[in-house]
Amino acid sequence: MPNGTGTSYCPHCRAFAQYDTSFLFDDEAQTVLDLYYRRCTHCQGLVVWQRTRDKPRLIYPLFASNGQAPSADMPEHIQRNFSEAALIASVSPRAAAALLRLCVQQLCIELGRPGKKLDDDIGKLVAQGLAPSVQQMLDTVRVIGNSAVHPNAIDVEVNEQTVNGLFWCVNMIVFDMISKPKQAAQLYAGVPAEQQQWIDERDKKATEQLANSAPSATPLVLDELMSITQQISGILLDGSDGRSEQEKIEESVPVPIGNPPNPTSDPLDQSGRN
Numbered sequence: 001m002p003n004g005t006g007t008s009y010c011p012h013c014r015a016f017a018q019y020d021t022s023f024l025f026d027d028e029a030q031t032v033l034d035l036y037y038r039r040c041t042h043c044q045g046l047v048v049w050q051r052t053r054d055k056p057r058l059i060y061p062l063f064a065s066n067g068q069a070p071s072a073d074m075p076e077h078i079q080r081n082f083s084e085a086a087l088i089a090s091v092s093p094r095a096a097a098a099l100l101r102l103c104v105q106q107l108c109i110e111l112g113r114p115g116k117k118l119d120d121d122i123g124k125l126v127a128q129g130l131a132p133s134v135q136q137m138l139d140t141v142r143v144i145g146n147s148a149v150h151p152n153a154i155d156v157e158v159n160e161q162t163v164n165g166l167f168w169c170v171n172m173i174v175f176d177m178i179s180k181p182k183q184a185a186q187l188y189a190g191v192p193a194e195q196q197q198w199i200d201e202r203d204k205k206a207t208e209q210l211a212n213s214a215p216s217a218t219p220l221v222l223d224e225l226m227s228i229t230q231q232i233s234g235i236l237l238d239g240s241d242g243r244s245e246q247e248k249i250e251e252s253v254p255v256p257i258g259n260p261p262n263p264t265s266d267p268l269d270q271s272g273r274n
């Protein structure tokens with residue numbers, strides 16, 4: 001006999017489906033156990049929960065997708081890693097974070113980078129004009145994914161909530177870098193050819209005008225450049241930077257007493273660069 005009905009997310013078929021809840025009963029002790037099961041009316045899958053003081057704990061199926069679905073525009077081989085991460089996120093958020101970092105690495109390859117060192121790949125994409133918000137999402141997944149697998153990397157707590165943010169990042173990177181340009185190009189293809197030609201000429205003209213109107217270096221800037229050049233050549237020639245001792249003292253950065261500088265050994269381990 002069911003003890004109640006309702007609607008809930010089904011970890012088998014991912015549908016919000018109707019279910020009946022039935023608590024397990026211990027005949028010998030004549031008590032209701034803290035275990036209950038539900039059967040999804042959509043796929044007939046069985047789901048077993050344990051009642052705890054905080055919130056119900058999923059007992060079966062052990063691996064249940066957390067409901068994060070990959071973007072349809074994500075290449076299929078990356079979708080597989082994304083879905084695998086979604087399947088294990090509740091059991092091992094750290095493993096999910098590592099898989100999502102792999103997704104980002106694979107996305108960088110899709111964007112034309114070698115995919116050997118993620119840190120370098122992101123840097124090169126930034127140099128090519130990557131939007132700051134996309135860089136932030138890429139680096140968030142990279143750094144948190146690193147901290148999940150490298151013991152010496154910076155310490156970031158990787159829990160279910162953290163990893164949910166990473167799923168969102170990966171999908172948004174796909175939206176910005178794949179879906180948006182694809183959809184824009186599809187819509188733009190509907191603009192008449194003569195209009196597109198006119199737009200190309202307009203932009204070419206504007207680029208040329210901008211290049212021609214770039215302000216030339218003012219005498220003041222030239223003076224500054226000369227001074228910097230003299231200082232650099234002074235250092236290169238005899239170690240002197242062309243300034244008096246008094247100027248050096250005035251400009252030197254004070255070091256607080258009893259506050260030793262941070263250790264600089266092994267900086268790569270501290271920064272989580274990878």
Ligand SMILES: [Zn+2]
Nearest residue numbers: 010013040043
């Ligand atoms: Zn179901």
